[in-house]
Amino acid sequence: MRKHMTAAALTAATALVLAACGSAEPGDTGDGGDGGDGGGETLTIGIKYDQPGLGLQKGADYVGFDVDVARYVADKLGYGEDQLEFVEAVSANRETMLQNGDVDMIFATYSITDDRKEVVEFAGPYFVAGQDLLVAANDDSITGPEDLEGKNLCSVTGSTSAERIKEEYAEGVELVERPGYSECVSALASGAVDAVTTDDIILAGLAAAQEDPTTFKVVGNPFSEENYGVGLPQGSTDLCEEINTAITEMIEDGTWEELVATHTDGTGYVANEELNPPEPDACA
Structure with a gap:
């Protein structure tokens, strides 16, 4: 009985050692080079x-x-x-x-x-x-959040970006909520809203996804970081x-x-050159 128990214990211990040797944290690939097998x-x-x-x-x-x-x-x-x-x-x-x-x-x-x-x-x-605005390509009346007085602005339900514009830049803006940004873009295309707001590169991606990427434009006047x-x-x-x-x-x-x-191809979008490309922060 003792011999069987000893053998079983050794087998279990060996399995634990092998399992420990086989584990790895992300990035600890052990292959010493780029594009390896991780x-x-x-x-x-x-x-x-x-x-x-x-x-x-x-x-x-x-x-x-x-x-x-x-x-x-x-x-x-x-x-x-x-x-x-x-x-x-x-x-x-x-x-x-x-x-x-x-x-x-x-x-x-x-x-x-x-x-x-x-x-x-x-x-x-x-x-x-940076938070920015997406408008129709031929709309030159909106160059920043201050120009939204009396206009309709779309953002997704639960987002604080549109509220920020109302509180800080254009008290008279009419806020319109949609469940997703694709619905906001559809409202912009139909004329139901005058602008859509969120981060500039997200807006550029939405514009690039259109059949004609020049249909809309990012205003290019970000007001957050x-x-x-x-x-x-x-x-x-x-x-x-x-x-x-x-x-x-x-x-x-x-x-x-x-x-x-x-x-962002075809949209005319240019990343904010004062902030990009960024320099990574020091790790804690």
């Missing part, structure tokens, strides 16, 4: 599924600026395309997904704020957006530094500029 691990990345130009699910594929930045960073961490798993990261659930270990990282127009930094860690920023970061679980300092190195390389080798141009 040590056999899968990297789970949270993205938006419904933001044209940034994070959009198209059948079995995922496209957009955020998605391509995620792919670039993952490659630098040593993960091949077949090791990436993209999952939807709804804005309200992002912190919970990171805290519960549902994702390894999030690229989803995730603005870095002090409140969020209390519960998650951020790498980046990899882009600095939103630093898009890579959401990570707390305590991911080493991984944060690896991601920041990848972001810096992406900017220096010209890929960042190419991706911005690709996903």
Whole structure:
């Protein structure tokens, strides 16, 4: 009996050792080079599924600026395309997904704020957006939020961006809510509203998604600053530094500029040159 128990114990111990040797944190690929096999691990990345130009699910594929930045960073961490798993990261659930270990990282127009930094860690920023306005291409009457007095402004239900304009720039603006930005764009196309508001690169992505990308234009007068970061679980300092190195390389080798141009093609959009390309912050 004692011999059988000893053998069983050794077998169990060996299994535990092998399991420990096989485990790895995201970024600890063990292959020593870019574009490797990621040590056999899968990297789970949270993205938006419904933001044209940034994070959009198209059948079995995922496209957009955020998605391509995620792919670039993952490659630098040593993960091949077949090791990436993209999952939807709804804005309200992002912190919970990171805290519960549902994702390894999030690229989803995730603005870095002090409140969020209390519960998650951020790498980046990899882009600095600003709240702006989308209007008809032939509308020269709206050049900033102050021009919205007496006009109809659309934003998504629950967003604070339109309220901010009403409180700070145009008290007489009429606010119109829609369940999604695609519905706001449809209202703009029909003339039911005069403008749509959210972050400038999101607006550019919406314009680029039209059959004719010159139908609308981003006013180009941003009035806020939103630093898009890579959401990570707390305590991911080493991984944060690896991601920041990848972001810096992406900017220096010209890929960042190419991706911005690709996903806003035809709209005339230009990223705010005073804020972009950004310099990643030091990791905590």
